[in-house]
Amino acid sequence: MRKYTPKYTRPGTGRLRKSTEKLSLLTARLKDLFSFRRKKIQTVAVARQQKWQIGHFSKKGGLVILACIAVLACGVYFRQVLQKSDIFRLSTLSVQGNQQVKKAKILDLGGIEQGVNLLAFDTKRSEDAISKHPWIESVEIERSWPSALTIRVHEYRPLAMINIDQENDRGLYYVDRKGRVFAKVEKGHELDFPVITGVDSIEKVTGTVIAGTGLAAEAFRFIRLASRGNPIIPLQTISEVNVSPGKGIIVYLVDRPFPIYMGFDGMQTKYYQLVKLLDRLYRKKKLQEIREIRMDYFKNRILVAKVES
Known part of the structure; x- marks a missing residue:
């Protein structure tokens, strides 16, 4: 069905539409302006x-x-x-753990004296200064407020001595249980320790650790084994452990004049083999007949040379 379209429109209808459009446009502009x-x-x-x-x-x-x-x-x-103020001035002082280094020396190194003010006292600087002493491994300084100070010193404990024979440093030095060379042997110091000899040169004597590799380390390893307290070869019976580039490790006992050739390596195995051999010779009372013992003769073989009669 065809849509009906009126042939004529009312007069004025187009004008009204235009006016309405203008009014809408004006309203929109006003809204934009106010917005x-x-x-x-x-x-x-x-x-x-x-x-x-x-x-x-x-x-x-x-x-x-x-x-x-x-x-x-x-x-x-x-x-x-x-x-x-006098409240924080040092009045009570305690030094603990020192045996080789005297109290006066420790206080002098650390710049510590009675009456110093603990608020102004630099403990770290004092600890560093005291630790420079060759016998002191470490040190701790503790303040107890308001006026007390405690100094705890940890000294090196010698296990052996080593004889250094070089131009710059000649003489005996102490070696601790870790193999660290730490202080020169001075007059009046204890000497009842085994001596490692034959070490010609060390780049830096004090502070050097010999418990690494090489013949000096093997010599120190033998001493460490003896320090465990075996009654046949205790530490006190060892007089000298010589380091020889051509012959290896040579051990001399305190009460026996004959040398014991230990070779270049395998110290632990050879040490316990030597313990068994000496025990047998002690019980048979044949040590006086011995001229030398060679632990390096053959693998797992020991050569015992007797004095010619």
């Missing part, structure tokens, strides 16, 4: 609020900084006052 003004007003308000907040926080931050400066100044002032 823009509203956004502008909001932007200005936000900017003012941010400016106020920045100023507020700036004032608050300034006050905080001033307060911190005032507290710091007060702290410095009171610290200076306390440093001059």
Whole structure:
């Protein structure tokens, strides 16, 4: 069915439509204008609020900084006052653990004296200074407020001595249980230790650890085995352990004049083989007949040479 279209329209209908469109366009423009003004007003308000907040926080931050400066100044002032006060002056002093190094020497090295103010005292610097003594392995300094100080010293414990024969350093040096060469043997020091001989040169004597590799390490390994307290070859029976580039390790006992050739390696196995051999010779009372013992003759073979009669 065809749609009906009126042939004529009412007069004035097109004008009304145009007026309506103009009114709508004007309304839209007014809305845009008011919306823009509203956004502008909001932007200005936000900017003012941010400016106020920045100023507020700036004032608050300034006050905080001033307060911190005032507290710091007060702290410095009171610290200076306390440093001059007698409350924190050292009156009780204890030194523990020292046997070789005298108390007066430790205090002198650490710059410690009665009456020093503990607030101004630098414990780390004092510990470093005391630790430079060759006999001192480590040191701890503890403050007990308000006026006491405790110094705990850990000294090296010698296990053997080593004879150094080189131009710059000649003489006997102590070796601790870790194989570290730490101090030269001075007059009046204890000498009842085995001596490692035949070491011609060490790049740096004190501080060198010989318990690594090489003949000196094998010699020290033999001494360590003897230090375990075996009754047949205790540490006290060893007089000298010689290091020979051509013959290896040669051991001399205190009460026996004959040499014991241990070879170049395998010290642990050879040490216990030697213990069994000497035990048997002790019980048979044949040690006086021995000229030398060779633990390096053949593998798992021992050569015992007797004195010719």
